Amino acid sequence: MTLAIETHQLTRYFNDFGAVRGIDLAVESGTFYGFLGPNGAGKSTTIKMLTGLLAPSGGTVQVLGRNMLDRREALEAKRHMGVIPEDLALFDNLTAQEYLTFVGRIHQMPRDTIRSRSDELLSLLDLNNEGKKLSLEYSHGMKKKLAMAAALLPNPDLLFLDEPFEGVDAVTSRVIRDVLAQFVGRGSTVFLTSHVLEIVERLCTHVGIIVKGELVEQASLEAIRQGSSLEDRFLEKAGAEHDSSRKLNWLEEAAS
Amino acid sequence: MNWQQLTALLWLRWRLMANQWRRAGTLNAVLMTIAAVGVVVLAVPLFIASIAAGVYLAPKAQPAQLMYVWDGVVIGFVFFWLIGLITELQRTEPLSLMKFLHLPVSVNGAFLINYISSFARISLILFFPVMLGLTLALIYARGAMLLFTAPLVAAFLLMITALTYQFQGWLASLMSNPRRRRTVVVVATGVFILITQVPNLMNYFGFWGxxxxxxxxxxxxxxxxxxxxxxxxxxxxxxEQVRRQxxxxxxxxxxxxxxxxxxxxxxxxxxxxxxxSLPIGWLPLGVMSAAEGRPFPALLGCLGMTLIGSASLWRAYRTTVGLYQGEFSRGKSRKKPAVAVAPTPAVVRKPGELSLLERQIPGVSEPVAVIALGTLRSLLRSPEAKMMLLTLVIMSLIFGGLLFQIPARSSVWLRPLTAIGAMFVVLFGILQMMSNLFGFDRDGFRVFVLSAASRRDILLGKNLAFAPITLGTALIALVVVQIASPMRFDHLLAILPLYLSMYLMFCMLANLISIYAPMHIALGSLKPANPKLKTVVLQLVLFMFLFPLTQGPVLLPLGIEALLTHLGWPERLPVFLVLSLAECAVVVWLYRAVLDWQGDLLQEREQRILETVTGRAL
Structure with a gap:
């Protein structure tokens, strides 16, 4: 078993606040790993540390066998990674085609490959009709799609996706799911965070749950579900079991 | 709108301002509070001083002199008022009205409170007491005829505030498109810069004698x-000589x-x-005519300004209603029947045709080329960069104008010095953007952090992107210098490697400042958004100390030739040219060496830079 991502006691503090507290992640190659947690649990902070967008306060990070805390090895790992960060990474003044050309050339891909893959990706994600529109004029969903196209363009071995389905329409969401399934099917790895448990349940093979900066569960989807639904297990782990007595009394009054 | 809503909206305006101050640091909040209190406190002595000056001077003054005094007050007020307007325009938030029109507030009430709260500007707090003081003094010193000043001042303020309010409303509807919004900000700022240059132009054309x-x-x-x-x-x-003298x-x-x-x-x-001819001049003109005992022009001015103000308020109100009803444009084009909008066709390329971003730059690696071309493409499209270029053009015009005033028979050493000075001006003009290389990437900087490109290549690409703009402008300036004050041919040739040396030295400094003191720049603006005092001080210190240090050595070749000529060496020896070439070679070597070090530094600090330029705490 080779590990695509491995962390040991990964920690990040913002002043006195521990956003991520000593988590040990182990993501096998070829898996579709869903990283779940309530709002503010530390998902995005973790993904930022895994991709080199944020320096950890402590612990180690290995991505694709490279130590991300070593500058040279981090660059080498980045050659094989695709990322959709939480706040995206687009240039306001470039068109979709230009942005993909830019990303492709940064990855030192041949020009013809960049062209053909960009055309395919833009067409697949329904961005091919946007002509000379700049990314600053895109809606949030379109920006997400463009970021997805850029992440896939270099044909990476590992994809980090922070909320990739947020703000994306149903048709594109289906397309992205199919692409990701194809991606994992050929032996690549996806590390995904999402609030939509149905998507995680449908796509992921493995799941990690982070609560208040601590990894409270990490196993295969089947092992976590244990015959129940992922939602129930997640709520249980997140410490927010459904309590029918918690109601807003004033909502029960008749509407005026 | 009831009292509770009114106080809530006033509180909102206050909180927005206070939070903006606080986000920039405690020290900034304290300083801004002191400044705000200071402005209000200053209004009282200004009022008293205006009355005193008016009572003392008005009896002796000619009507035309009274007009000049009021012209000064009006110009000063409009100038500071415009600065306030431009500052507000550069904020990234759209007009606040948009944010509370979905709340249970009547359109009329929202309109009125927003209009009245637009009075809360430093310019009005400072100038209104002056206007009031002068008005009272004039009435006291020159009699009842000067009572016209009071309605004139009121009409003037109504006209300015209403026009501004209408302008802001129009912009809000226009700026629903983010690209257009940025263009509007740039054009407005550009027009303002040009207006502020009018006195300089008057000076240039000898208006003041x-x-x-x-x-x-x-x-x-x-x-x-x-x-x-x-x-x-x-x-x-x-x-005889003394007599003739x-x-x-x-x-x-x-x-x-x-x-x-x-x-x-x-x-x-x-x-x-x-x-x-200008409505803002009707207040001073009215005062003058009233002082001359002619009430009719004063009445006419009063009426004219009131009409303009009322019409503007009415238009502003219509725009507010339009916004409320979701009509973002009230032009004739709205009446056209709706047609399905065809999607913009995808860019069709001929075989073999290369887009700008696909081109190669000889002698540099693939990542360097695409970073340079990508940055250049972004620069040429972004209005903030165009704004910077406009500043560059204006500065070149001002200094270019001065060049033509240098006597044609100036010293042989002064001419290359002028050319070097032209490059200084260009570098100074581009400083704001180049000393914050990543600030204008905003979210795009993540691409660099996530990329496998060497950080040295990123810096080199960035520096290359600015080269055509900087060196191109410098070369145009050189041509102007050569026409205005021709240099010796070998001196002209020596300037070319010297320009390259100056640019590379500047790049090293700009890279360092960009790495150590990055700033977040709001979209469509050149203004740092909530900069930390520490960063501003660091930028200033680095610039103040290192700019002269890095640019000083470029004067050496010319200085050495001047010294040798002074010591009796033949004048025509091209010492300046040879030394400039040698210096350029040394600077290129130094740049390459420093770039490796700066690349490591960038990688070390890239996460902190990202945190700053995206404007988000990670």
Whole structure:
């Protein structure tokens, strides 16, 4: 078993606040790993540390066998990674085609490959009709799609996706799911965070749950579900079991 | 709108401002609070001083002089008012009205409260007491006829505030498109810069008569020198020289008086014409006519400004209603029948045709080329970069104008120095963008952090992107210098490697500042958003100390040639050219060496830079 991502006691503090507290992640190659947690649990902070967008306060990070805390090895790992960060990474003044050309050339891909893959990706994600529109004029969903196209363009071995389905329409969401399934099917790895448990349940093979900066569960989807639904297990782990007595009394009054 | 809503909206405005101050740091909040309190406190002595000055000066002043005083007040007020407007425009948030129109607030009430709260500007807090003080003083000192000043001031303020409010409303509807919004911000700022340059242009064209005085003074100096020569040649004795000098002096003084009279008459004619033709001049014109005992022009001015103000308010109200009803444009095009909008066709390329971003730059690696071309493409599209280029053009015009005033027979050393000075101006103009290389990438900087490209290549690409703009502008400036004040050919050639050295030295400094003191720049603006005081100080310190240090050595080759010539070496030896070439070679070597180090530094600090330039705490 080779590990695509491995962390040991990964920690990040913002002043006195521990956003991520000593988590040990182990993501096998070829898996579709869903990283779940309530709002503010530390998902995005973790993904930022895994991709080199944020320096950890402590612990180690290995991505694709490279130590991300070593500058040279981090660059080498980045050659094989695709990322959709939480706040995206687009240039306001470039068109979709230009942005993909830019990303492709940064990855030192041949020009013809960049062209053909960009055309395919833009067409697949329904961005091919946007002509000379700049990314600053895109809606949030379109920006997400463009970021997805850029992440896939270099044909990476590992994809980090922070909320990739947020703000994306149903048709594109289906397309992205199919692409990701194809991606994992050929032996690549996806590390995904999402609030939509149905998507995680449908796509992921493995799941990690982070609560208040601590990894409270990490196993295969089947092992976590244990015959129940992922939602129930997640709520249980997140410490927010459904309590029918918690109601807003004033909502029960008749509407005026 | 009820009292609770009114206080809530006033509180909102106050909180937005206070939070903005607080986000920039505690020190900033304290300083801004002190400044705000200071402005309010200052209003009282300003009011008293205006009354005192008015009571003392108004009885003696001519009506035209009263007009000039009011012209000064009006111009000062409009200038500071415009600065406030531009600052507000550069904020990234759209008009606040948009944010609470979905709440249960009546459109009329929202309109009124927003209009009234737009009065809360430093310019009005400072200038209103001055206007009020002067008005009271004029009525006291010049009698009942000057009572017209009060409605004139009221009409003037109504006109300015209503016009501004209408303008802001129009912009809000126009700026629903983010690309157009940025263009509007740039154009408005550009127009403002041009307006502020009007006095300089007037100075350049000799409006103030300074050139006339200088010319007369120059003639006098020449005539004195001729007298001196004639006396030395024995044409007359010392007594005769003194007599003739006295004559010349009297003639000169008379000429100066005549020139001053002509300038004053011309200025008065122009001022009168401007006051008559521009509505903002109707207040000073009205005061003058009232002081002359002619009430009709004052009444007419009052009526005109009230009409403009009322019409603007009405239009502003219509725009507010339009916004409320979701009509973002009220132009005729709205009446066209709706048609399905065809998608913009995808860019079709001919085989073999390369887009800008696909091109290669000879001698550099693939990542460097695409970073350079990508950054250049972004620069050429972004209005903030265009704004910077506009500043560059304006600065070049100002300094270019000065160049043509340098005598054609200036020193052989002054001419290359002028060319070097032109490059200084260009570097100074581009400093704001280049010393914050990643600030304008905003979210795009993540691409660099996530990329496998070497950080040295990123810096090199960024520096290359600015090269065509900087060196291109510098070369145009060089051509202008050469036309205005031709240099020796070998000096002209020496300037070219010197420019490259200056640019590379500047790049090293700009890279360092960008790495150590990055700033978040809001979209469509050149203004740092909530900069930390520490960063601003660091930027200033790095610039103040290192800019002269890095650019100083470029003067060495010229200095050495001047020294050698002074020591008796033949004048035509191209020492400057040879030394410039040698210096350029050294600087290129140094740049390469420093770039490796700066690349490591960038990688070390890239996460902190990302945190700053995206404007988000990670």
């Amino acid at each position: 300074i050139q006339n005085r200088a010319k007369l003074s120059k003639i006098r100096v020449e005539e004195y020198a001729n007298l001196e020569l004639a006396r030395a040649a024995g044409e007359f004795g010392p007594e 006295k004559e010349l002096s009297q003639k000169y003084e008379e000429s100066v008086r005549q020139a001053d009279r002509e300038t004053a008459q011309r200025a008065e004619r122009t001022a009168l014409l401007l006051n008559q």
